[in-house]
Amino acid sequence: MSISVTYLSGIILILIVLLVSTCDARNPSQEVRVVINSKIGAGIDLKIHCKSKDGDLGEHVIPYGGNYGFKFTPNYFGFTLFSCSFSWQNQYHRMDIYDSTRDYTLCDKTCLWLVKSKGPCMFDGKEKICYKWK
Template identity: 30%
Template sequence: MVTIHVTNKLSSKILIVHCESKEDDLRAHTVEIDDDFEWSFEPNVFFTTLYSCNLRVEGRRLSFAAYDQGSDGAKYHYWVVYDRGLYGKRSSTGGERLMGKWN
């Protein structure tokens, strides 16, 4: 079982998170400041599980692969959204790595 977390650490903004895979649309969720959106799933046996997410806040957008079983993206289960961009973490207490900037 894999659990993915997307945490809103924006300074003062509500975050809209919409994630989906080929088989599962998780729909858009509103994530308040310091709150977390998470979901769990079983990766498939073919190593092709891919969850993509779109983030929106005040006219800015950012898209990323939250979980890509066939690449290094499968190692990041914690995603943190700041004013400066999206950071990935390998564990809840691990260091953060910049993975994307707002468009």
């Protein structure tokens, strides 16, 4: 019985992909922390309300320069999403503060956000990545 070279090379390629993806996988029980810092403006309180499909984190008020944070264990075999609403004075905006498809490689253990009136900015350890409000 002979096995074609194409079939054999396909099996080898699949094994290599599985090996590489296994080596790159994170610890499934590793927590991620999201920290949100208010840079809206001096004397202005930022109200936030974050939730995922699994739970509501409630409403919190962050004074200028203050922080709010939460921890969770992402679903590394699926999809994890935390969406937040942000309001101050007469402004109301939304942002996905953690999206596993976007943030998996950007923030390994801590996602640090600076929320400004123009939009939120994340520090990925090297530089600031800013987004527009939804």
